[in-house]
Amino acid sequence: xxxxxLSGLLLLSVSHLSASTPTDNWQRADLLxxxxxxxxxxxxxxxxxxxxxxxxxVSERGFxxxxxxxENGMAGSLLNVTDLQSIRTYQEAALRSRxxxxxxxxxxxxxxxxxxxxxxxxEAASFDLEAIERxxxxxxxxxxxxxxxxxxxxxxxxxxxxxxxRVMEGAGEDPYYGAQVARARIRGFQGDDLSAPNTIMACCKxxxxxxxxxxxxxxxxxxxSRGHFYNYYMPPYKAAAEAGVATFMNAFNDFDGIPCTGNTxxxxxxxxxxxxxxxxxxxxxxxxxxxxPHGYAANRKEAAxxxxxxxxxxxxxxLCYFDHLKELVESGEIPEQKxxxxxxxxxxxKFELGLFDDPMRYCDTNRLRQTVLSSQIRAAAxxxxxxxxxxxxxxxxxxxxxxxxxxxxxxxxxxxxxxxxRGGWAAEGVVDSIVTLRRALTDRGYTIHYxxxxxxxxxxxxxxxxxxxxxxxxxxxIVAVGERARDSGEARSRGELNLPSGQQELVxxxxxxxxxxxxxxxxxxPLIFNDIKNHAPAILFTWWLGxxxxxxxxxxxxxxxxxxxxxxxxxxxxxGQIPIYYxxxxxxxxxxxxxxxxxxxxxxxxxxxxxxxxxxxxxTFTFSTPRLEKTMIAPGEKTCLRVTVTNTGKRxxxxxxxxxxxxxxxxxxxxxxxxxxxxxxxxxxxxxxxxEFPIDQEQLGFYTNEGNFIVEPGDFDIMVGNSSDxxxxxxxxxxx
Numbered sequence: 173x174x175x176x177x178l179s180g181l182l183l184l185s186v187s188h189l190s191a192s193t194p195t196d197n198w199q200r201a202d203l204l205x206x207x208x209x210x211x212x213x214x215x216x217x218x219x220x221x222x223x224x225x226x227x228x229x230v231s232e233r234g235f236x237x238x239x240x241x242x243e244n245g246m247a248g249s250l251l252n253v254t255d256l257q258s259i260r261t262y263q264e265a266a267l268r269s270r271x272x273x274x275x276x277x278x279x280x281x282x283x284x285x286x287x288x289x290x291x292x293x294x295e296a297a298s299f300d301l302e303a304i305e306r307x308x309x310x311x312x313x314x315x316x317x318x319x320x321x322x323x324x325x326x327x328x329x330x331x332x333x334x335x336x337x338r339v340m341e342g343a344g345e346d347p348y349y350g351a352q353v354a355r356a357r358i359r360g361f362q363g364d365d366l367s368a369p370n371t372i373m374a375c376c377k378x379x380x381x382x383x384x385x386x387x388x389x390x391x392x393x394x395x396x397s398r399g400h401f402y403n404y405y406m407p408p409y410k411a412a413a414e415a416g417v418a419t420f421m422n423a424f425n426d427f428d429g430i431p432c433t434g435n436t437x438x439x440x441x442x443x444x445x446x447x448x449x450x451x452x453x454x455x456x457x458x459x460x461x462x463x464x465p466h467g468y469a470a471n472r473k474e475a476a477x478x479x480x481x482x483x484x485x486x487x488x489x490x491l492c493y494f495d496h497l498k499e500l501v502e503s504g505e506i507p508e509q510k511x512x513x514x515x516x517x518x519x520x521x522k523f524e525l526g527l528f529d530d531p532m533r534y535c536d537t538n539r540l541r542q543t544v545l546s547s548q549i550r551a552a553a554x555x556x557x558x559x560x561x562x563x564x565x566x567x568x569x570x571x572x573x574x575x576x577x578x579x580x581x582x583x584x585x586x587x588x589x590x591x592x593x594r595g596g597w598a599a600e601g602v603v604d605s606i607v608t609l610r611r612a613l614t615d616r617g618y619t620i621h622y623x624x625x626x627x628x629x630x631x632x633x634x635x636x637x638x639x640x641x642x643x644x645x646x647x648x649x650i651v652a653v654g655e656r657a658r659d660s661g662e663a664r665s666r667g668e669l670n671l672p673s674g675q676q677e678l679v680x681x682x683x684x685x686x687x688x689x690x691x692x693x694x695x696x697x698p699l700i701f702n703d704i705k706n707h708a709p710a711i712l713f714t715w716w717l718g719x720x721x722x723x724x725x726x727x728x729x730x731x732x733x734x735x736x737x738x739x740x741x742x743x744x745x746x747x748g749q750i751p752i753y754y755x756x757x758x759x760x761x762x763x764x765x766x767x768x769x770x771x772x773x774x775x776x777x778x779x780x781x782x783x784x785x786x787x788x789x790x791x792t793f794t795f796s797t798p799r800l801e802k803t804m805i806a807p808g809e810k811t812c813l814r815v816t817v818t819n820t821g822k823r824x825x826x827x828x829x830x831x832x833x834x835x836x837x838x839x840x841x842x843x844x845x846x847x848x849x850x851x852x853x854x855x856x857x858x859x860x861x862x863x864e865f866p867i868d869q870e871q872l873g874f875y876t877n878e879g880n881f882i883v884e885p886g887d888f889d890i891m892v893g894n895s896s897d898x899x900x901x902x903x904x905x906x907x908x
Contacts, residue, residue, distance in 0.1 A: 197523035201516050204271070210508065212271060213515045214497045216248035217480075219278065219454065219488045222258075238262070245269035246494065248486060248518055249276040249322070254600050259319040260535045267531060274522060274531040276373075281323035281599045282341055283307075285314040287549045287719050288594050288601040291660075291696055292327065292357075294560040294715030296343040296740040297787070299828045299852050301356040307556045308360025310549050313370040317543035318600070319534045321525050322373040324421060326357035328408035329378055332753040334741065335388025337664030340596060340696030340716075342383065344740030345753045345784060347404050348847045351411035358415040366418065367526030369539070376412035378423035378456060380438050381405050385425060388750070389665045394425040399840060401427075402875035404755070413447040418521055420453045422484060424462065431466045433459040434478035444483060446879070452485040452517035461490035472496060480506050485514035545605055550720055557717040557724030562737040563788040570688050570710035572731025572790060573648055579619045581642040582610055583682065584652035584675075585628040586694050595716025596661035596696060605719055609652065609692075612722030616730075621646050625682075628656065631672025636681065643685045650729070651682055652692040653704070657716055660696025669700050669747060676703040683707050690729065698743040705781060713739075731790065736826030736852065738787035738895070745781040748773060754784040754896040755843035783897040785830050785847075791821030791857065795829075795900060798892045800867070804905045807885060810868040811904065815892050817863060819855035827894055828852045831865045833872060834889040842874060845891060845899070865892070872906065 205213070220238065241247055242265040253259055259277055266275045283289045289307045298304065308326075315323060327341035330350050343353035354376065361374035381401060385392040396405070412420075420443065423432040432438055433455050443449045460479045461472055469475035476492035477500050487493040500506040526533055543549070563571070586592050590606035613620055625639035626632060643649045653675040659666065671693075680703060683689050691708040693701060696716060704711065712735070717724050727733040744752045763778050764770040772778055796816040805811050817827055831849035835842040848871040851863050865871075867890060873883040885908040893899035 197520050198516075200523050200528075201519035204273070204519055205512060205516055207271060208515070210498060210501060210511070212245045213511050214493060215244075215246040216273065216515045216518050217486050217493050217497070217511070218247050218491065219249040219251055219486050220247050220491075221251040221489050222253045239265045242266050242275065243268050245271065245273065247275065249278055251278050251488065253277055254279060254318065254320070256319045256535050256537060256540060260532060263531050263535070273519070274527040276321050276522060276525070276527070277319060277534075278322040278324065279315070279320045279599060280325070280597060281311055281315045281320065282325050282327075282597040283595065284311050284553065284599060284601060284718060285318055285320070286544045286600050286602050287314055287553050287605070288598050289553045289556045289719075290560040290717045291340045291595045291597075291715050292342060293340050293344060293696065293740060294717065295556060296349070296353055297562050297715070297737040298556070298559040299738050299850060300559055301352055303556055303559050304353060305356040305360040306552060308357045309363070309370065310552045312361045312372045314543055314549055315372050316369055316534055317536070317539045320372065321527070321534060322375065322419070323361060324375045324377060325361070326354055326374065326412075327377050328354040328412055329381075329383030330405050330408065331383030332751040333385075333388035334669055334698040334744065335666055335750060336383065336385055337390060337660050337666065337697070338383070338662055339741065340660040343408070345742060346740070346755070346847050347407040349740065349850070350408040354408045354412045355415045358412060358417045362416070362418060366524045367529070373418035373521060373525065375419040375421050375454065376409060376417045377421035378432070379409055379420050379443070380423055380432060381427050382423035382425055390663050391424045394427060397877065398879065399875065399877035402877075402879050406875075410447060413443065413449045418451050418524070420449070420451065422453065422455050422459055424456055424459050426466060426468070431459070431463045431468050433484055434463055434468065434475070434482045436482045439483035450517065452514065452521060453483060454486040455479065455484050455488045455490075457488050458490040460484065460487045460492045473500065476500060477505055480510055480514070485517055545602060545719075553718055554720035554724050554727070557720050558727045558733045560715055560717065560737055561724070561728050561735050562713040562739055563735040563790075564713055564782060565705070565708065565711040566788055566790070567709040571690060571729065573688070573690070573729055575730075577618075577647040579621065579646040580613060581639070581646035581649040581687070582613065582620050582622045583625040583639050583642065583649060583678070585624045585626075586652040586654060587650070588622070589628070592657040592694065593716060593721040594657065594718060596657045596664070601719070607720055607722040609650070609722040609725050612726045616726060625651065625678050626672070626674045630674070632674040633678050636678065639678065640681060640685060643682050643687050646687065648688045648690070649682050649685070650690045650692065651679055652694055653679065653701070654694035654699065655696065657696070669698065669744070669750075671699055671701040671704070676701060679704050680707050683709070692725065698741050700744055700747065700781065702745060702781065731823075734790045734823050734825040736787070736789055736828065738785045738828050739782055740784070742780045742784045743782040745779065746776045748776055749778070749780065752780055755846050757841050757843050783895055785828070785894070785896040787828070787895075789825040789827065791819055791823040791825040793825075793827045793855070793894065794818050794820050795893060798890070798900050798902050800890065800902050800904060803903065804907060806907050807883065808869070810866060813865045813867055813890055813892060813902070814862055816860050817853065817855065818860040819857055822857050824854065824856045826852055826854050829863045830893060830895070831871070832891040832896065832899060834891070835872070835874065835884070836887045836889060838874070838884050838886065840874070840876065845896065847896070867904065
């Protein structure tokens with residue numbers, strides 16, 4: 173079937189525009205733009221949500237029908253429409269509009285569509301960029317088969333405050349690592365061809381600084397210097413733009429006192445000017461209208477004016493554009509050229525997706541049946557899940573569990589909760605498909621003695637005697653503690669990160685039975701569990717692992733897979749330490765526990781419970797003394813650091829070799845260390861490998877307060893190790 177769009181006396185077939193016309197997609201967008209009325213242009217700038225699946229507050233407009241709105245060309249994109257029949261119905265309505273411009277369908281596919289992978293923070297713990305890219309590609313494959321063209325991921329916001337619930341969506345605290353993960357996820361979602369059947373548009377969010385919300389309270393204000401932004405928050409956004417991410421999303425917060433949705437510095441000077449970004453920008457949910465309660469715009473009309481003039485191309489849900497853009501253009505308050513620029517970028521994206529070639533290309537029910545929850549995608553989810561599990565403690569080689577074990581005490585409601593193991597922000601994840609730990613252990617033939625041990629809602633101990641009895645009649649104990657999946661995510665800021673005392677007391681009592689006890693801490697953010705840390709012999713931090721959670725946990729528990737993940741965020745030991753991160757600055761009075769007038773607390777230590785980059789293995793590794801190819805280089809010259817890593821244990825295993833740099837003296841104060849490289853390597857028992865890290869401008873430089881990247885002559889500490897607190901140092905000098 174051929175779809176056409178009409179323009180007055182001109183009939184332009186879709187095949188003419190997108191196939192036989194020997195021009196690129198920008199020229200095709202220009203050709204179509206010439207045929208559009210102002211109303212039709214504004215229509216493309218509206219994104220409207222299906223009201224049956226809302227992910228934010230609603231602006232009621234009283235439309236007779238969303239289909240009628242689409243038929244009139246007044247929507248460019250629909251959000252939260254997730255079944256193929258509805259997608260087809262709305263797309264057919266779009267094709268009945270005067271110009272027949274197809275819709276883009278968007279959805280928050282954060283860590284899988286229907287087959288769910290670990291939460292993004294968990295995936296980041298893998299320090300495996302290839303695995304992270306594969307995970308995004310499989311998510312894109314299933315999403316595209318489900319009729320969706322566009323995901324609002326990756327979230328690349330850096331955050332050092334675990335109180336902020338949305339840390340679960342990102343890659344953690346480090347700007348260098350966050351930039352690498354952003355590139356990997358964008359490659360996975362988008363590939364090289366957006367019209368391919370296994371790719372979708374990605375969206376870099378939230379631009380900018382959203383992860384620095386004051387007190388970790390979601391949607392809160394952000395206040396930081398430009399220099400701090402350039403060095404510690406900007407790198408992942410810049411990396412996303414360089415990676416060709418199809419879209420950017422504005423953040424809810426203000427930046428330099430101006431809401432990001434109307435911030436010309438972010439959208440014009442930085443994004444369009446310095447980075448030459450050509451994709452389109454979408455607001456976050458209602459963030460145009462929310463410039464009014466921000467105290468920046470007096471009313472919705474002023475909000476629409478500020479957002480459109482700043483360069484927000486598409487408005488998500490609040491409909492200020494729908495109500496006010498036409499009069500703003502006609503009054504001269506917004507140049508029509510601004511509208512044309514926005515619509516041109518949106519049309520270009522639709523051509524890139526291949527929607528003008530075949531608007532129904534994503535509505536194939538046979539493809540949907542063959543793809544969703546397929547064995548191949550489930551296997552990939554399981555592989556990603558096992559790579560995400562962090563081994564925090566393993567006294568007396570408690571793990572992996574002995575093959576002699578037959579009876580297992582399984583304690584804690586989280587062991588058998590499909591909804592919790594799926595995790596938050598799980599798109600259309602099929603709950604009934606989730607493999608819990610209880611099911612996985614049963615499928616492996618173990619005799620399970622199950623007891624809840626604590627109340628999942630309150631965290632208080634419950635039927636402790638039953639849990640202790642289960643432990644006493646078993647060969648080993650596995651107890652799952654942590655937060656519920658609903659406790660992390662958007663609008664899930666928490667003022668208290670300590671695990672409930674009931675959970676921790678239960679673990680101590682189980683340990684007192686003398687049986688081997690393995691604690692699984694489940695959650696979407698760094699948590700505090702000092703009593704468990706001090707008493708449990710073995711601890712795994714398991715995040716929320718998704719569809720294949722139980723099977724992946726068994727792979728690690730029984731040694732089928734040797735964990736090699738590392739923490740992408742610092743885990744605090746006390747609430748008073750938050751925000752906490754490894755790249756702090758020395759200050760004029762560096763911390764010294766023996767001196768009162770230094771940067772320290774009087775009632776708690778400065779040290780975290782677990783540092784950034786920390787994670788154990790079932791084997792052991794040693795690092796040789798690192799060597800620099802040259803210990804002095806001229807400006808612009810390169811050198812290389814080499815270190816030999818040896819597996820000194822009895823199992824094959826992976827180690828993440830981490831490179832850190834410190835600029836000892838600079839024109840702006842620099843942190844005590846900054847991650848500037850990493851490599852994940854696999855070594856057999858007794859095997860050694862020499863790892864090389866190039867040392868050049870990227871590793872040695874920093875941004876000035878004006879946003880210029882520079883490398884200053886002077887002395888540098890080059891550090892290498894397997895954690896941010898386990899490093900060996902060599903010195904490098906950059907001559908004048």
